[in-house]
Amino acid sequence: MFNFKHEWVETNIGLLLVLTMLAISIGGLVEIAPLFFIKDTVEKVDGVRPYTPLELRGRDIFQREGCYLCHSQMIRPFRDEALRYGHYSLAAESQYDHPFQWGSKRTGPDLARVGKKYSNEWHVAHLVSPRSMVPQSVMPNYPWLLSTELDISDITDRMKALRLVGVPYSLNQDEYDANVKKFGKETADMLNIADARKNLIAQAQQGNYDGDRSSISEMDALVAYLQVLGTMVDFRKYDDDEFVKYR
Ligand code: HEC
Known part of the structure; x- marks a missing residue:
C-alpha cells in the first residue's frame, strides 16, 4: 500500500x-x-553602536563598488579563521547592518576585523593601487575614490531610512535620551539625525583619512568605515572565552 x-x-x-x-x-x-x-x-555585547554618518557613507560606497563580491565580513568560529582574522564574528556586531555584508565569497581576505590593522595611509595607497602595497594582488584599482568629492546631500534621508528598519538614529528628544542611556553622550550626539552633516564634516576633518583636509572625498568615508570594522567590541573583557587569545 x-x-x-x-x-x-x-x-x-x-x-x-x-x-x-x-x-x-x-x-x-x-x-x-x-x-x-x-x-x-542576538547576544547583547557592550560597544556595538550604529555607524556614524561618515562611516555610513563609507559603507554605501563599499556596497556601490561591489567590494563584497570579493570580501566576506564574517569570521567563522573555527580555529584557523580565528588565528588568521581574530575573534569569530558575533551576531550583535552586524545588528545595525542593513543589508549585512557576511558574504560567502573570499577572493580577498575577510574584512570583519580589518579596522586598525593598517594605517589610513596604507588603505589609501592600497585602494588607489593595490599592487603598490601587495605586488601579487588581484584587487582592482579604485583611484576615483580619492578624486571624487563625497556626496552628503542626502545623508539625513539615509539615516531616516535606516531608522525605519530599527537602527536607533534619533529624530527627537526621547530617542536622543534613550541613546545617551544606551551608548553614552558622545555617541548619542553622533547618532542624532539633525546634526548628521555637521558630524560628518567634523569627523572627516579630524580623522583626515585620505590625507587631504581641503575637501571630503569618497576615500575619507570608505577608510573611516574600514577602520571601524570589528573594533567596537573589546574582547579582552571576555577573558573566559578561548577565542580571545587569538586577537
Ligand atoms: C576582484 C576581487 C576584489 C575586489 C572587487 C576587491 N578586493 Fe580587496 N582584496 C582582494 C584581494 C585578492 C586582496 C588580498 C591582496 C591585497 O591585499 O591586495 C584584497 C585585500 C584587501 C584589503 C586588505 C585586507 C587585509 O586584511 O590585508 C582591504 C582592506 C581591501 N581589500 C578592501 C577592499 C575594498 C574596500 C574594496 C572595494 C572598494 C575591495 N577590496 C574590492 C580582492 C578584491
Whole structure:
C-alpha cells in the first residue's frame, strides 16, 4: 500500500513538487521561526553602536563598488579563521547592518576585523593601487575614490531610512535620551539625525583619512568605515572565552 503511494508521488512531477515544497517549508519553519522568538539569538555585547554618518557613507560606497563580491565580513568560529582574522564574528556586531555584508565569497581576505590593522595611509595607497602595497594582488584599482568629492546631500534621508528598519538614529528628544542611556553622550550626539552633516564634516576633518583636509572625498568615508570594522567590541573583557587569545 505504502509503496504504491510513493510511486504515485514520484511519477507525478506536480505533486512531487508541491510535497517537496511542503516538506522544506516545515523544515525551514522549525529551524528559523524560533530564532525570532528566542531572546538571546542576538547576544547583547557592550560597544556595538550604529555607524556614524561618515562611516555610513563609507559603507554605501563599499556596497556601490561591489567590494563584497570579493570580501566576506564574517569570521567563522573555527580555529584557523580565528588565528588568521581574530575573534569569530558575533551576531550583535552586524545588528545595525542593513543589508549585512557576511558574504560567502573570499577572493580577498575577510574584512570583519580589518579596522586598525593598517594605517589610513596604507588603505589609501592600497585602494588607489593595490599592487603598490601587495605586488601579487588581484584587487582592482579604485583611484576615483580619492578624486571624487563625497556626496552628503542626502545623508539625513539615509539615516531616516535606516531608522525605519530599527537602527536607533534619533529624530527627537526621547530617542536622543534613550541613546545617551544606551551608548553614552558622545555617541548619542553622533547618532542624532539633525546634526548628521555637521558630524560628518567634523569627523572627516579630524580623522583626515585620505590625507587631504581641503575637501571630503569618497576615500575619507570608505577608510573611516574600514577602520571601524570589528573594533567596537573589546574582547579582552571576555577573558573566559578561548577565542580571545587569538586577537
Ligand atoms: C576582484 C576581487 C576584489 C575586489 C572587487 C576587491 N578586493 Fe580587496 N582584496 C582582494 C584581494 C585578492 C586582496 C588580498 C591582496 C591585497 O591585499 O591586495 C584584497 C585585500 C584587501 C584589503 C586588505 C585586507 C587585509 O586584511 O590585508 C582591504 C582592506 C581591501 N581589500 C578592501 C577592499 C575594498 C574596500 C574594496 C572595494 C572598494 C575591495 N577590496 C574590492 C580582492 C578584491
